[in-house]
Amino acid sequence: MAANLTPQYLEAEKRLKTAKIPQERFEILQEMMALMPKHKATEKLQAQIKTKISKLKDEMAKAPSVKHGVSYLIPKQGAGQVVVLGPPNSGKSMLIKALTGADPEVGDYPFTTRHPAPYMMKFENVRVQLIDLPPITPEILESGQVELIKVADTALIVVDLAAADAPTVLESLIAKLKDKRVEFMREDYAPPEDNPDPPPFRKRTLLVANKSDLDPGGENRETLKFFFESQLTVLPVSATAGDGLEDLKRRIFSFLNVIRVYSKVPGKKPEHDLPFVLKRGTTVIEMARAVHKDFAEKLAYARLWRGTDYTGQMIPREFALEDKDVCELHL
Numbered sequence: 025m026a027a028n029l030t031p032q033y034l035e036a037e038k039r040l041k042t043a044k045i046p047q048e049r050f051e052i053l054q055e056m057m058a059l060m061p062k063h064k065a066t067e068k069l070q071a072q073i074k075t076k077i078s079k080l081k082d083e084m085a086k087a088p089s090v091k092h093g094v095s096y097l098i099p100k101q102g103a104g105q106v107v108v109l110g111p112p113n114s115g116k117s118m119l120i121k122a123l124t125g126a127d128p129e130v131g132d133y134p135f136t137t138r139h140p141a142p143y144m145m146k147f148e149n150v151r152v153q154l155i156d157l158p159p160i161t162p163e164i165l166e167s168g169q170v171e172l173i174k175v176a177d178t179a180l181i182v183v184d185l186a187a188a189d190a191p192t193v194l195e196s197l198i199a200k201l202k203d204k205r206v207e208f209m210r211e212d213y214a215p216p217e218d219n220p221d222p223p224p225f226r227k228r229t230l231l232v233a234n235k236s237d238l239d240p241g242g243e244n245r246e247t248l249k250f251f252f253e254s255q256l257t258v259l260p261v262s263a264t265a266g267d268g269l270e271d272l273k274r275r276i277f278s279f280l281n282v283i284r285v286y287s288k289v290p291g292k293k294p295e296h297d298l299p300f301v302l303k304r305g306t307t308v309i310e311m312a313r314a315v316h317k318d319f320a321e322k323l324a325y326a327r328l329w330r331g332t333d334y335t336g337q338m339i340p341r342e343f344a345l346e347d348k349d350v351c352e353l354h355l
């Protein structure tokens with residue numbers, strides 16, 4: 025039986041031969057998966073590509089793509105980029121270790137982490153990039169760190185619940201970044217109408233109150249909430265004991281403001297292991313464009329599956345998709 029691979033697929037396959045960087049290979053393989061006609065004759069090929077994709081995922085999770093100290097600009101990978109920042113010794117590296125299974129250097133002395141480094145966190149069927157930043161102190165805030173915070177999709181500020189000075193340290197950190205035009209916001213903030221010129225970089229940010237195991241009565245957590253809850257959501261966790269980490273993962277994903285949409289071929293099951301990760305609010309027509317550049321023009325209609333609300337009904341082109349929607353595009 026003929027596989028009937030499209031010229032677009034064959035073109036992507038050619039590009040794969042010359043692609044060296046894991047991230048680039050990963051993207052091309054995903055594109056090939058999307059372009060591949062899904063039928064009996066391509067089943068073996070589909071399986072081979074899936075294997076390659078999952079091997080690459082493992083490889084990328086193990087190897088930070090940036091050599092230490094070479095560059096501060098870290099290419100985005102996965103569903104979004106999250107900077108992990110805070111004062112020395114708050115447990116940023118330990119937290120990343122607990123969330124990703126990777127092995128950043130952890131130490132009970134300050135400045136164990138000297139250069140930003142990316143790690144991949146798995147959340148359900150997607151991966152999120154976490155960047156371990158060197159500590160920020162009243163004396164030290166490097167311009168490279170500020171740049172990374174500005175371009176990241178979202179930020180985690182990690183503070184130490186056992187440190188009596190955590191609120192003061194945090195206040196000075198927030199002020200220091202405000203001087204650099206970075207403002208940390210709650211997830212649900214409403215952008216103000218009149219902005220200074222130039223406008224600040226507003227980051228949806230979660231305040232991670234780490235080492236909750238050392239604050240068993242919760243007094244320090246309450247103090248932190250008292251001072252900062254109006255500005256930031258406070259989430260107590262323990263990187264070493266594992267408390268709160270599943271909740272943290274879920275929140276990180278929701279702070280990214282993206283949705284996962286599954287494309288479906290008529291008569292087939294949806295591709296649940298390969299979601300399209302799209303901005304929240306993406307419409308059907310925009311999704312079609314993300315699946316393939318020609319699909320937006322060729323789209324005749326679409327059908328939607330969403331829990332018990334939608335079970336294959338036709339939806340208009342401007343319909344806004346939600347996380348975990350299954351969408352069948354008819355060309």
Ligand SMILES: Nc1nc2c(ncn2[C@@H]2O[C@H](COP(=O)(O)OP(=O)(O)O)[C@@H](O)[C@H]2O)c(=O)[nH]1
Pocket residue numbers: 110111112113114115116117118119129130131132133134135136137159234235236237238261262263264265
């Ligand atoms: N008790 C406790 N100690 C922690 C926790 N997280 C980190 N630590 C310890 O805090 C110290 C600093 O951790 P590290 O991750 O290197 O901090 P970083 O400088 O913010 O990256 C290490 O000794 C960790 O073992 C936690 O949740 N509970």
Ligand SMILES: [Mg+2]
Pocket residue numbers: 116117118129130136137
């Ligand atoms: Mg560290």
